[in-house]
């Protein structure tokens with residue numbers, strides 16, 4: 001015996017409103033959480049430099065790396081996972097960009113969908129060029145932060161996060 005269940009228009013509207021509300025709440029809460037942990041990320045990147053791979057792995061195309069840093073704040077010790085987008089030009093100069101959007105702190109991605117050859121932030125359509133310069137007319141007003149870099153014994157090390165002085169560019 002099959003039981004047919006139907007939902008009323010009111011129930012359907014309730015589900016639709018709950019779904020929309022949840023989606024909007026997630027969009028607002030994510031940047032708030034990033035704001036709350038941002039000082040931790042900055043602090044934890046301020047210690048010794050961390051090896052993220054062989055320098056030969058990197059080239060003109062941005063490559064994402066993740067690395068762990070140990071944080072000690074009074075009695076509290078923790079490990080955080082940070083990420084960077086790394087490029088190396090033909091002179092061997094390395095750039096390591098923070099993926100944290102300078103608008104409200106969402107995470108940018110490289111070369112996603114129709115956003116070819118740029119970093120794109122899906123939260124409010126923020127855009128950045130390959131060197132991290134923010135695209136004028138999109139929400140971010142600063143360029144993506146940079147990590148200090150060092151190459152030693154064939155390995156790339158990343159250190160503190162510092163502001164990227166590049167001005168905005170037209171897209």
Ligand code: FES
Nearest residue numbers: 101103104121126
């Ligand atoms: S957080 Fe708003 S554009 Fe990235």
